[in-house]
Structure formats: structure tokens, C-alpha cells
Amino acid sequence: MMGDELQRLRAALLEEAPAPDAALEARILANRGEPAARWPRTAAVAAAVLAATLVVGLLAAGHRLPVSGAGKEAVPGPGVPAQARPIATPVPTPPVPQEDLAAAHLENVAQLVQPFHVMADSGGQTVELIGVYSDAVRTVFLVHGLPGGGPTSFSVSDQQGFINASTSGGPAGASDGFFSLDAPLHAGPDGNAQATLDLQQYPRGASGPISPTAHWTLQATVRVGGGRALTVPGPATVGGWTWELTAIETPNAIEVVAIVHGATVDQVSGPRQRPLTLAGPEGADAPVLSEGASVTVPKQQLNVTTAKTTRVQAIWLRGADGTYRLTINTPTGQQMIPITVG
């Protein structure tokens, strides 16, 4: 078949069957324990809001089990939130291990990581929030004492409620883990946020519907760091689509968000297609912390027109001050945009 015709057929097929809204995965997986017929769609949507918070970090095996006394004292049962013992402000010790900072890409802002000593017990395990980094682009929690084995999910909320954003996580030091949210906390009038990190761990290899074996709630008052808007040009036409850009720099990261008019998510991004790339002042690609593309409206508002506006977000690790080169990549065109950072 001719290449053009194949492309045309593929485009027509994908327009006939557009990608689902971002919350579909959460809805499907949240409802999987119940037959669809007994799970009203409205309830499913409500569940999705909760399930969207669920971000699974499969923590590497080999974490040492925490602390003495585990399993000896009366502890909350599985799935029961543990008693948290928040401390209102950061304390100077203990220092955050260097390997935790490296795993969470926080080495360039080590002095801005706020140390905490907040502990929570559940399922016979004690975990400790040892540090939080907060800026206008990302919020990272560092936790010590995570038991190995099962996968751990997490969600983040503050005094304004659950924060819906993309997340990532992984192992850090010996029994540490980091949990990263690609969004800022909401600062109160005093510049602080009442942050809550909700962690749930599930058994590995369990059968049937399962409940978490441990559920830790860690709360802390976090100073919310800021960011600075970067100067970017007005709407640009690249690849036949109009790109509206906004960009922010923080001490830790550079974030660019593009609203792409005229393109669907599939047209903008794909397995080998990165719509936005960033090169540092010395020409090397900036390390990517997060990237993704999504529709801009809820599923209920998706139609032929709204599906053709796509939001592209990318976050890179910030390097030295200087002129960075942002490149917009499309199948049919490319444009480089210089951005002054610092």
C-alpha cells in the first residue's frame, strides 16, 4: 500500500476511534473488582476521581524491613489510616541522604530540601518522612523505612484537597523511596501548605481482590517554593498546528506547557515522537523528568473539534543559567526557540 494512503487510513482509523480520556485507565482498574452491571457509571466516575490519585511505584525488592518492634505492638489493621505525628515546621536533622537526592533528581537543590522527622505506623511498619522539596513545577517527598516487597501507591493533597497531576516514584536509598508530583502545592497566606502524603502498600503475589497491608498518612507544613515565568514567543505555527507556549523555571526544573491547536494527542506524540525537546546552553539534551500529552477537556466534552486541541507538558532538570534551545518537533516540521534561563 502506498505510504501516503497508509497514513491516511491510519489517521482515519484513529479519528474514528480516538484515544480515551486520561482517567479511563483509572476508571477501568478501579472498577475491575466489581461486575460492570452492578457498578453504576456515576459511581464509576466518582471512583475514578479517587482512583486517579493512585500512582503505583513498584519499589525495588531488597529494602530492609524497618525497625525493631515491628509486629509486636498493636497496629492499625490493613487499609486503616495510621496515626500520623506531624511536626509543624522542618527540623534541621537528620540530613537527607545524598543518594535520595540523586534518585529524586534533587541534587541541584539539596539546600532547598526541607528536612522533616514525621513518622507514621501501619501494618506493623513505621515509615518516616525525611524531606520535601517544593517549587512551582514539582513537589517531591522523601520517605525512609519503606518495607520491601509489595508495590506502593501514593497520592498527595493539601489544604485545598487532592492534587490531580502526573506522578512518579521509585526507590532511593537503602530503604528509602521518593514520590514526585508534577505540580505545586497550594501556598496559604503564610506561604506554607499543609501537605499530606498518603501511602498504601499492597501484598506481592496475593490472590483475589486485595486490601493494602499498610496505609501511612504523613502530614507536614511545607514552605511552597516558587518559580519564574520564562519569556517565550507568541503562538507559533509548526507542522500545520498552532503552538501556544508557556514556560517556567525553578531552581530544580524547567517546565514547558504547549497548547496545540489543530492536532490530536496521537498526531502530536507517539512512541518515537517527542514533541518538545530542550538542549542546554552547552548543547546537550536536558534530562527529562516528565513528559506527556493529553486532551484538554473531560471525556464528556470530547468531540471531533475538542479532540483537536492537545496539551503537551514536559519538565526537564535545570542546568546552568544560559540560553536553552527548545525545539518543537512534528512529523512535518520543526522549530527551534531560544529560551533564556536564569
Next chain:
Amino acid sequence: MHVPFTSDEALVEEAREGARLAFETLIQPLISPAYRLALVMVRDPSQAEDCVQEAALRAWRARAQLRGGAEGLRPWFLAIVANECRNWLRGRWIRVLRRDLPPLATESGPTEDRLVQSEDLRRALRALRPEERAALLLRYGLGLEVEAVAAALGVRQGAARSRIHRALRRLRPHLVVKEVDDGR
């Protein structure tokens, strides 16, 4: 976002043994293609979602039957989705007529010509049988090999290839096929 710190093969083994989170980690990236397959077959977003929902439940119940490791998961799950869609299509007692997009303007330049051609092609796709649309979506929309298309549709490779050829022939007035697809 799932952060895989373990191999897909290990996850498949855990999923087969009943580890729910391992199962979800494997299924999650398949939800979007599954939804597209369902949508192209049933042509109703809500029903497509229900079919994928039901398929996920059936897949969980049938997890012990998963064969072929991580590579086998995709056609296996898509086959369950296609079955679910087929069941729904068979069980429907009323066919809903859908409103097509309004006709495009008759005056046309190069851009408008492309739009009209594109819309004509989409109309032709809608006129295909659900199984034919599914075959084309799997092969050309999702890029599956014919072998995987056959597995997902629950037919032999030859039958899958025939179905794709037949569907392409039926699109011919709107799609120029210069050579017969050979499944490569």
C-alpha cells in the same frame, strides 16, 4: 503512572498467580488500545468503555489462562475485548442510527479536498462490518502484525489476512491501494 522496577515476565507470572497490582500494571497500558478497538467495533464511547470494563474483569478472572508471557498479553487481552464487543453487538435488540457529520461545503480548494476525502474515507470505514473495522484498526491503526491481529480476532492468520484484504477492497473508492498487503 506505573514505575516498573521488575520485568514484565515476572509481572506476568505474578499476575497469573493472582497478584492484582501486577495484573493492573500489565493491563494499564492496554486500556487505551482496548478502548479504541471497542470503539471502532461498537461505535459508542460509553458502550466501548463498558466493554473494556467487562473485558478487564473477565481477563482478571481468566488470568491463569494467560500464555505467551508479556508478549502474549496484548493479543490475549484484545481478544477478550473483541469478544465482549461481539457479545454486545449480538445481544443488541435495537440498532441505533447515528447522525453523521454534516456535509462539507461543496466549494473546495486543496485543503477542503483533503477534508472531503478524509471524511469520505471515514464514512466508508463506518460502512464496514465491525469485524472488518477491527481488523483494520488492529493492523493499521495500532500497528499489530497479522499474527497478533489473528490472535486478537480469534481467527487463523489466513482468515485475518483475508478480512483485512476484503476491508481494504471495500474502501477502494476512497483509498487507493497500489499493492496487496501481505501482512508484513
